[in-house]
Structure formats: structure tokens, C-alpha cells
Amino acid sequence: MGSEAVKLPFINFSDLQTQDWESVKGQVRLALEEFGCFEATFDQIPRNLRNSVFEGLKQLFELPLQNKLRNRSKKPYHGYVGQYAMVPLYESLGIDTPHDLKSIETFTNLMWSEGNPEFSKSIQSFSEQLSELDRIVRKMVLESLGLEKYIDEHTESTNYLVRVQKYDFPKGHETELGLTSHTDKNMVTILYQNEVNGLEVLTKDGQWITVEPSPNSFIVMIGEAFHAWTNGRLHAPYHRVMMKGSVARYSIGLFSVPKEGYIIKAPEEMVDEEHPLLFKPFDHVKFLGFYYSEAGQRSPAALKAYCGA
Ligand SMILES: O=C(O)CCC(=O)C(=O)O
């Protein structure tokens, strides 16, 4: 008998009204403790909206580089990222506060001088509807850890960021590496891809799982901010993108990010003799400053180096 390839847990959020909230909550907690990640169906986002998002992404990445470079941001990793020798297949753009149509329009008008109202509307609607899944997941985690009283604090301290990615397919002897292995630094990331696989997630025992979501599925993943806030209860997995074949991969990620000035501090309920404090309270934006510095990039465990207890 051959050994079964490990798969990510699969959780159905599509008809939560009729399903047992408690049972889904249990699955979420288990998946996030063990893998830090799961595949989720969430039918609330209609197929035609998902298609128009990818239509928009194709048009966006086809724009001349000089247009895409206009997407600049003071915040690290919020602007245009691409043209790196290490990951030549990768290009990405960040769109801050995507729920706000005005802020997307500013981005859209920077990219297309003639405007692109379809693009703005589909990104706005997609991120607003998908942020509901982020809130559900965090509510389930908090309830399951007996930390309901912190739900409002979570909601109030959260900003959203959308990042869109294109990974070209490798030509000739080009590297297959689409995106280097990393952990996300935010709270929760929700990823959606066109039907081209490439995302890989590292298990706790060191195996790379190739993520093969169904066309209706989203990938929910924990970042280091949530790992720290739960004092290590939730796992923040390493992941990377490897490209094969002859079709480009497009993906869109909704990142919930702690607001500037919000101090991430594990609640006292999460700290005891069995679970000593892992990280001193820290300002997420300041941590990002360290992470993107030379010392931070050299460090194999940047958060621990920055504020390990
Ligand atoms: O494109 C993907 O599926 C992964 C993107 C990613 O890991 C990131 O932007 O942090």
C-alpha cells in the first residue's frame, strides 16, 4: 500500500445557517492548531463575481510596468512588488482598505488613466463579502478558546489589505520558484486562485503539501500576528509557490492586518505554566519595520528576534 499524500483539512462554510456552528467551530480550531490552514467553501461569493475579479487581474497585469510601478506605499509590501532576480515569475500589487470604493478607485485610476469602474466594483464587492469569512473564522477561534469578550477588540483593531499576484509559468531553464517560503505576518489571510495550482504549505513535521483547491474553495491561513495573540495556540505555517506547466497563475489574497498603534498582546487567559508567554506585547507596524530591515530579513525567526519573551 502506498502512503496517502497529506491533504489540507476541508471545511464547509456554505450553509452555516443550517449547519451546526459548534461542529464547524471545532473543525476550525483543530485545523488551525495542526496545520494553521484549511480549504473552505464559501458560496456567498457568486461565481460571476469571482470570474470578473480574474478578468480584472489579467487586464491589470497586462498593463505596462511603468503603470504598475505607480502603485507605491509607505507601508512595506503594500505597493508594487516584482522584477526580483530570486523570483522572476512573481509580480504583485497591494490595494489598501479595499472595502472603500473611493480608495479602490484611487488605485484603479492610477493604473488606468481612462479608469476601470468594473475592476473597482468587483474588487470592492469581493473583498467586502470575503471579509465576512475572516470575521466568522476569528469569531469561531475566539469562542473556541473561551475568549469571546475580545471579539469587539479584534474587529475594531483590524484593517484589510488586498494583494493580487501573478505567477508566470517557467520557460526553458527558469526556476520553478514562484514565491519563496515565508510565514504571513498579519492575522488571517484568505487566498483565492484561478484554476492553476502552485501553493504549497509546510506541515509541522516538515512535509510540503501541494494545495489543490476546488474552483469554489478559498484557502484560510493564520499569520504570525494571530499566532502571537493566541500565545502559540494557532500555527502560522510556512508556505511558498512553485510553478509548473504552461499557464500563468493568478491569485488574490485578503489580509486582515492589525491597525497601526494596536498592541498585540496575548490575553492573560492564554498564559499559564504550561503555556509561558512567547512574545512580549508589540506594535505590528513597528515589527514589520524590523522584519523588512536587513537584520529582520537575515533572521530565521524574526518575531522571536524582535520581541521573544
Ligand atoms: O499566491 C498565493 O497563493 C500565495 C501568496 C502569499 O503567500 C502571500 O502573498 O503572502
Ligand SMILES: [Fe+2]
Ligand atoms: Fe503568504
